[in-house]
Amino acid sequence: MTDPVPTWLGAQLWSPVQNTSLWLAWWLHGLIGADEVIDAFHATQGKHHRLESDGGGLVELLGQVRAVTDEAAIGVNERPLIQLMLSGPGDAPLLPVGTEGASLIVADRDPLVSHVLSPKFIDAHLVSWSWDQIEGATPPLPVYSPGEADQLLREAADRATAMVKSAGHVPRGAAAFQRAELAVGALDDAFGLPGMPPGVPSRAAKLMARADQVAAIVEVTRRSEVGASLDPHLMPMLRAVRTARMVAVDYAQRELLR
Incomplete structure (x- = not known):
């Protein structure tokens, strides 16, 4: 019989922000509905989400993501609507905002504007999201x-x-x-x-x-x-x-x- 996966190991193996980035992108591209992306956020990261800028919840966060990506350029050679940015010990800072860890870079209709969403896990049930706007070229991904x-x-x-x-x-x-x-x-x-x-x-x-x-x-x-x-x-x-x-x-x- 295989032993259960230890809690600490599961937290390292399963990357909720990585998975959330895909659900969010799929929703923005019209491949899944709003209920599905909300269910995925709840299942992957917790039932309660708070947007630090205005105290709104997950619905407000998704609404703002939809608003800023509206009319953003879409194409194989364009930046994705959602980019995953990960950093850790020994990495040079890639963003002028946020902390070491995981962030989502949200595209804007202006190619020189990006929005950075960074989650902070307050406890097992609450995720607090910071929202920062940065100007200039997006840091290149690998x-x-x-x-x-x-x-x-x-x-x-x-x-x-x-x-x-x-x-x-x-x-x-x-x-x-x-x-x-x-x-x-x-x-x-x-x-x-x-x-x-x-x-x-x-x-x-x-x-x-x-x-x-x-x-x-x-x-x-x-x-x-x-x-x-x-x-x-x-x-x-x-x-x-x-x-x-x-x-x-x-x-x-x-x-x-x-």
Whole structure:
């Protein structure tokens, strides 16, 4: 019998802002209804949402997103209506607002204006969203195809695995990497939540699944007895995970327009 996925591991593996970005984009493109995007927000991030700027709730937040994206340029070569921006330890700041973590960049009809939505999880039931407007060119996302991003994940995982093993931190028969795969295998049963909207391209879905697997390896390893000493080896893996997730969200939206 497979052990349940630990709460801390689930929080790292399942990326609610990544999934929310896709549901929001699908709604803006008219592929799902308002009820569906609201249900997805509730299921992925919590029942209660607060917009810091005016104290409104989720309906008001969605209304503002719809308003600013109205008449925004749409095309394979245009910026997506919703961009996922992820940052973490060791990353240079990509945005003049927000904090380390996850943000959604919302397009505007003016190509030199963007809106940045950043969630702050107050508790298990309340998400507070900050809304900032920035002017100027949007910070460029990693320029990789899904295949290239997947290769980055593989290479980062292989390098980290080799370094950790060479340092003598992975005992035979008790590898954290093996335990991570068992944890990933239990994800579907553990969550039972709406992961992604219908019709997400398989290449994007597979890339996000690979990112989840690598995130599991990192988190299980970091929680081992020698985890703290392995951060220099593991940080590049987390950077590759963030890159893969951003690329997958971008690719999925562009494929809608082909």
